[in-house]
Every structure is written in C-alpha cells, then in structure tokens.
Amino acid sequence: MTTPPPSADINPAIGAMLKSARDWLLTEHALFQTLDLKPLLIGRNKATFSVFLPDDFCDARGKVHGALLTLIMDSIFGLAAFTALDELKPVATINLRSDYLGDIDPGGRVICAAECTELRGDIAHVAGQLTDAATNRPIATGAGAFIIGARSPGRESRL
Amino acid sequence: MSELDLIERYAAAAPIARWLGFSAAVSEGDTLFTLAFDERHIGNKLIRALHGGAIAAFLEFSAQATLYARLGGERDITTINSDTDYLRSAKAQDMKARVNILRLGRRLAFIEAKGWQKDETAPVAVARFRFRLGDTEK
Numbered sequence: 001m002t003t004p005p006p007s008a009d010i011n012p013a014i015g016a017m018l019k020s021a022r023d024w025l026l027t028e029h030a031l032f033q034t035l036d037l038k039p040l041l042i043g044r045n046k047a048t049f050s051v052f053l054p055d056d057f058c059d060a061r062g063k064v065h066g067a068l069l070t071l072i073m074d075s076i077f078g079l080a081a082f083t084a085l086d087e088l089k090p091v092a093t094i095n096l097r098s099d100y101l102g103d104i105d106p107g108g109r110v111i112c113a114a115e116c117t118e119l120r121g122d123i124a125h126v127a128g129q130l131t132d133a134a135t136n137r138p139i140a141t142g143a144g145a146f147i148i149g150a151r152s153p154g155r156e157s158r159l
Numbered sequence: 160m161s162e163l164d165l166i167e168r169y170a171a172a173a174p175i176a177r178w179l180g181f182s183a184a185v186s187e188g189d190t191l192f193t194l195a196f197d198e199r200h201i202g203n204k205l206i207r208a209l210h211g212g213a214i215a216a217f218l219e220f221s222a223q224a225t226l227y228a229r230l231g232g233e234r235d236i237t238t239i240n241s242d243t244d245y246l247r248s249a250k251a252q253d254m255k256a257r258v259n260i261l262r263l264g265r266r267l268a269f270i271e272a273k274g275w276q277k278d279e280t281a282p283v284a285v286a287r288f289r290f291r292l293g294d295t296e297k
Contacts, residue, residue, distance in 0.1 A: 030199050031210065060172035066238045067175060067219045071212025075202075078211075092245065093211045099240040 010044045011086045018042055018083065035072065045116040047080040050133055055106045066100040066140070069130055072112050073098060073142040080114035081124035081146040089149045091124070096144035102137060109133040122148040163190065165228035170220075179217050183224065192221040192256040194274075201251060209249035211284075218243065218256055218272040218286040225258040226268055226290060234292050236268075243286040252276055254283065266292055 010018070036052035057068035074096055081091045104110065114128035124146040130139040160168075166183045170176035180195030194200070194217040202210030219241055226236050254274050261269040268290040275282045 031201070034199075056174050056178045058174045060169065065173065065175040065216070065220070066241070067212070067216030070215045070219070070241060070243070071210065074210070074212040074215065090206070092248070093243075095242060095244045096211070096215065097240065097242040098215075100238050 010042070010083055013088060014083060014085055018079070032075070037075075040111070041113075042079070042083060045080065045084045045119075046114070047076050047083060048111065048113040049076050049079075050109050050111055051076075052109050053104065053106045058106055061103075062105070063103045064106050066098070069100065069110075069140040070096065070098045070142070072110065072130065073114070073128060073140065074144070076112040077114045077126040077128055077142065077144050078146060080116045080126050080128070081119075081148070084116040084119045084124055085148065091146050091148055094123070094145040094147050096142060098140055098142045100140050102132075102139050104132055104139050110139055119148075124148060160232070162228035165232045166190065166224045168232065169224045169227045173220070175216065176220060179213070179220060181217065181220055181224075183221075189257060190225065192217070192224070192258070194254040194256075196251060196253045206248075207251045209251065209254065209283075211243070211245055211249075214245070214249055214254065214274055214284045215241065215243040215286060217254060218274050218284060219288060221256045222258050222270040222272045222286070222288045223290070225260065226263075226270060226292075229260065229263065230292070235294060237291040239267075239289040239291055241286055241288050243284055245284050247281065247283045249283045250276060255279070264292075268292055 034054055038050040041048040051072050053064045057065050059065040078091050110130045111133050112130050116124050116126050118125040127143040129141045163185050170181050182193045184191050200209050200213040256272050256274040258272045270288045272286050273282045274284045
C-alpha cells in the first residue's frame with residue numbers, strides 16, 4: 001500500500017471539524033469569546049485570525065500584557081498545525097517561543113498569521129507573527145513545536 | 160516594604176493578574192506563586208486542560224513580579240522574549256510556580272520559572288524569560 005501524496009487542500013474531514021471548532025470557539029468558549037476571534041483565512045498549513053484585545057489582559061502600564069500575545073499565538077499556531085493533518089488527531093504544544101516587538105493598547109485588534117512550516121512524523125513546526133490590525137505594525141513573532149496525537153489529562157502521558 | 164509587599168503591589172496594578180487569579184506567599188524563605196483555577200483558564204472544554212497560554216502567562220507574570228520586587232519596584236521591566244516547554248498536560252486545577260533569577264545585570268535579566276499542580280517534582284511547564292531593565296528608548 002502506498003501513502004497518497006500530501007494534498008495541497010485542507011482535508012475535508014479536517015475542514016468540517018475546523019468549521020465546527022470555529023463555531024464552538026465563537027459561541028461557547030468564554031476565553032475565545034472574550035477575544036472575539038474572527039477567522040480571516042484557514043487553509044492547508046495556514047491559519048490567520050483577527051483577535052480583539054480586551055482590558056482584562058493589561059499590565060500595570062495599561063498596555064496589553066505580552067502574555068496575552070503568547071496565549072493568542074499558542075491558540076492559532078495549534079490550529080495551523082491542525083490544518084496540516086489528514087485525519088482527526090489531538091494537537092498539543094511542546095514548546096513556544098515568543099518575541100515581543102512592540103507595545104499595543106487594549107481595545108484594538110491584532111492579526112495573528114500562523115503557518116505550519118513542516119510536519120515531520122508526529123511533530124509539527126509552526127511559525128507566525130502578530131501585527132497591529134490598524135497600522136500593520138509588528139507586535140510579536142513566535143515559533144513553536146506541536147505534537148500530534150496527544151492524549152487528554154488523566155490518561156497516559158502524551159510524551 | 161518587603162518583597163512580598165512589592166509583588167502584591169505589582170499584581171494589584173495589573174488587570175491580567177486578576178484574570179490569572181494570581182497570588183503569592185512566602186514559604187520556607189522562598190516565594191511561591193499560585194494561579195487559582197477558574198473555568199476561564201480552560202483551553203479545551205473537551206479535555207478540561209488549562210490553556211497553554213494561561214500557563215505561560217502565569218509563569219511570565221510570576222517572573223516579572225519577582226524581578227519587580229528584587230529591583231525595589233523602581234525600574235521598568237520589558238519582556239524581550241519567552242520560551243515555554245510544556246512537560247505534561249495540565250488539569251483543571253490550581254497551579255503553583257517558583258522563579259529562579261539566573262542573572263540580574265544592569266540592563267538585562269535572565270529568569271526561569273517552573274509550574275506544577277499536585278507535585279513539584281513533576282512540573283507541568285518550565286519557561287525562560289529575558290527582560291530589558293530600565294527605559295528601552297535610551
């Protein structure tokens with residue numbers, strides 16, 4: 001039996017799952033509802049979202065805390081890894097590196113663009129950046145590795 | 160003002176500390192940080208795990224608060240970058256953290272933080288942070 005060549009298109013089953021995941025994220029999940037995630041592009045190996053920056057995540061200076069930028073990248077990067085798959089499997093972050101390039105005020109939006117640059121066995125490598133939606137100014141960059149086929153808590157270790 | 164007082168002052172001024180349910184206490188001469196679990200920290204309802212970003216945020220805020228207190232609350236702290244390793248799945252429960260200052264220089268600080276839930280010897284995540292101290296515009 002030969003392995004089919006990777007498709008340039010998103011797998012239909014993954015596409016359907018992403019749509020239901022998106023609907024769920026937008027309607028039921030408190031954290032993501034707060035961030036008002038709006039998908040701009042979801043394709044094979046790629047995910048781009050517009051994300052609202054609420055006051056709840058500010059630092060003492062009144063600027064958006066960098067940790068929120070990491071949280072956003074972790075979410076969208078994981079989704080980008082998901083789009084690279086040919087069957088439904090859980091995805092979990094192994095590590096994520098974030099570089100903070102500039103401050104941003106709450107009340108606006110950032111664009112998070114993520115790309116799964118390589119899927120090597122059960123390891124997905126994802127890189128991306130956050131830009132200020134109003135000015136296109138770079139806010140943060142990130143790079144992470146994700147493991148495919150992670151298990152849920154309470155079961156065996158995913159590692 | 161004690162380091163714990165300074166940490167509490169730092170947290171009181173930052174809305175993200177409230178979102179995290181952040182608190183600190185001194186135990187055996189070491190500062191122990193706590194994330195008080197709340198449903199808003201869940202990343203995926205189906206697997207009931209803490210969001211990786213919430214874990215990273217908790218470790219980063221713990222590192223910043225430690226640095227703020229060590230510097231007497233008198234210098235600006237800007238995170239240059241962070242790198243978080245997720246060692247285990249995090250359950251829907253409180254998380255604890257300890258912070259270790261690797262190097263505190265005039266302009267830069269290098270800090271690591273470790274987070275766990277039930278067992279400190281089985282950490283859920285470890286993170287490294289690099290900070291710029293003072294006015295970054297100079």
